[in-house]
Amino acid sequence: MHDAIIDIKGLSKSFGGVLAIDALSLSIRRGRLTGIIGANGAGKTTLLNLICGVFKASSGSIHVDGQDISGLKPHELAQRGITRSFQNLQIFGDMTALENVLIAVQSRYLKNYLRLVLPLKSVRADEKKWHSDALQWLALVGLESVADREAKSLPYGLLKRLELARAIALEPKCILLDEPAAGCNSTEANKLMDVIRSIAGRGVTVVLVEHNMKVVMNLCEEVFVLDRGRLLCSGTPDTVGSDLRVVSAYLGSTNWDEAK
Amino acid sequence: MSESESASSPHRHSEWLGGRYLLAILFAALCLMPFVLPNRFWFDLFIQIFINATVAIGLNLLVGLAGQISLGHAGFFALGAYSAVLLPKYLGIPTLVAIPAGIVIVAVVALAIGGPLLRLKGHYLAMTTLAFGILVFIFLNNTSNITGGPDGIAVPSLTLGSLTMPTGQTLAGVKIWYVVQLVLIIVAYVAAVAIQYSAVGRSLRAVRDSEIATRFCGVDVDSLKVFVFVLSAIYAGTAGVFAAFYSGYVSPELSDFMYSTILITMIVLGGLGSAIGAVIGAAILTVLPHVLAAFRDYESAMLGLILVVCMIFFRRGLVPTLGDSLREWHARRNHRY
Numbered sequence: 001m002h003d004a005i006i007d008i009k010g011l012s013k014s015f016g017g018v019l020a021i022d023a024l025s026l027s028i029r030r031g032r033l034t035g036i037i038g039a040n041g042a043g044k045t046t047l048l049n050l051i052c053g054v055f056k057a058s059s060g061s062i063h064v065d066g067q068d069i070s071g072l073k074p075h076e077l078a079q080r081g082i083t084r085s086f087q088n089l090q091i092f093g094d095m096t097a098l099e100n101v102l103i104a105v106q107s108r109y110l111k112n113y114l115r116l117v118l119p120l121k122s123v124r125a126d127e128k129k130w131h132s133d134a135l136q137w138l139a140l141v142g143l144e145s146v147a148d149r150e151a152k153s154l155p156y157g158l159l160k161r162l163e164l165a166r167a168i169a170l171e172p173k174c175i176l177l178d179e180p181a182a183g184c185n186s187t188e189a190n191k192l193m194d195v196i197r198s199i200a201g202r203g204v205t206v207v208l209v210e211h212n213m214k215v216v217m218n219l220c221e222e223v224f225v226l227d228r229g230r231l232l233c234s235g236t237p238d239t240v241g242s243d244l245r246v247v248s249a250y251l252g253s254t255n256w257d258e259a260k
Numbered sequence: 261m262s263e264s265e266s267a268s269s270p271h272r273h274s275e276w277l278g279g280r281y282l283l284a285i286l287f288a289a290l291c292l293m294p295f296v297l298p299n300r301f302w303f304d305l306f307i308q309i310f311i312n313a314t315v316a317i318g319l320n321l322l323v324g325l326a327g328q329i330s331l332g333h334a335g336f337f338a339l340g341a342y343s344a345v346l347l348p349k350y351l352g353i354p355t356l357v358a359i360p361a362g363i364v365i366v367a368v369v370a371l372a373i374g375g376p377l378l379r380l381k382g383h384y385l386a387m388t389t390l391a392f393g394i395l396v397f398i399f400l401n402n403t404s405n406i407t408g409g410p411d412g413i414a415v416p417s418l419t420l421g422s423l424t425m426p427t428g429q430t431l432a433g434v435k436i437w438y439v440v441q442l443v444l445i446i447v448a449y450v451a452a453v454a455i456q457y458s459a460v461g462r463s464l465r466a467v468r469d470s471e472i473a474t475r476f477c478g479v480d481v482d483s484l485k486v487f488v489f490v491l492s493a494i495y496a497g498t499a500g501v502f503a504a505f506y507s508g509y510v511s512p513e514l515s516d517f518m519y520s521t522i523l524i525t526m527i528v529l530g531g532l533g534s535a536i537g538a539v540i541g542a543a544i545l546t547v548l549p550h551v552l553a554a555f556r557d558y559e560s561a562m563l564g565l566i567l568v569v570c571m572i573f574f575r576r577g578l579v580p581t582l583g584d585s586l587r588e589w590h591a592r593r594n595h596r597y
Contacts, residue, residue, distance in 0.1 A: 054472075074475040075477075075481065078476050079478045083478070090473035091469070091473070094465065095465060099462060103463060106463070117454045123459075126459075166477060
């Protein structure tokens, strides 16, 4: 499949004998807003951690753009255009919103430490460029007005968006979002969905790992359902949805009807 | 200062703008000090402050900025100090060359142990760095035939051709050393502040706040951590080499665990992440024992009491807490008019 951005073949991961991911094969298509759903313990977050290089697979392979990424560290993957957000917020709390984004913007220039420390004109020019870039990314998620606020003083919903701004600032090919709407009220969730759509609209492949069916069904073009580390079914939200009634026992989710 | 620059770091104001005048006054005062200090004791006290502050400034980059603990920095200090003796004595290199050579040795040791050590976090990192410090202490004590063992060893004088630099044991010598150590701490301070407010410093702060998020921002956190560890070791080692030539004598006490602990206390008291805080913390903890000597047997108890009280009232350390109250007071006053 040439249009697959992430191609997973026979992937397994066990934690002390417990198979969290069991010979899983699936491929995520380029530019598709893709959802990965499943009950607690289905292996969603484990899969995400495997793709991002946090865990090493027990067996099987993951290819990104046809390239085997096993053994690559998270920062190497980030440099190659794969990044993620976190279920529990991972914000640089003592830094301003702008600085949070700057960390991502400046990362690819963080090579010659000595040069960056010296009071050079070129360094100051770089800083200026990074600042205006970071402000643009903040504007993309609607946070330009709080650019100078210390991150830990911002409300939860804004921090969720700040995480997205930081991820997109890497200009990645693919962003994996771990339960972006978790803990958000419906207003915050709606705003977040708008932002995710606009990110996807830029041609970035967005992969959602999500509990909130409403978010998944509203946003995603393709959905994979995991169960005990295996692929239960996949397809458009509608086809999965009709299947979903059958498998609701596995999902333990009753809010499907609400979502519709 | 442009708006965009101030936007990037709120702390820049407290340390650069508000603190700029204070720093200038402090600098001027330190430059004039040699003309007023009455005797060798006072010169020595200031030099001890400079030495401790140099180590503390470096340690603050590792602990305060990057959030990585080290309980073994006295080990690097001692390695630097012993280089001043052992390199000229056994390798026959000139004493002046022993300074850069000693610094390089400390850097290489830090680089070698930094990789594996900094994979560990929190308590585990504390334990292993502590173990490093203790290892240095044991090594210096037990290799008597090389290091002189527990008795220590005399350090040769710094010489350049026919010129000989006196140690700090004479008034004439201590005056020269005051200038040398003052220059050293100024270089150390300026370098630390430059790092702190650079893109590198920003990334280090990110590591402190969330290591995993920093990784996913594309930052090679492992090499960044080793970098700052080696850098802080270089600070300690440099201070150590100069301290050895200054005092003319080294002993394993330099690598004592107690010294590592005091270094940490200095930067916590002054305020983690603040370079000037490290200097102030070092000054207080260097001077206090002399002041508290009046309490005789209760000296240590008083020192402990003062530290406890300080940490209760200045929870984030002296400089950040006082800086915040100053800013608040300023804002309230501006608001009123």
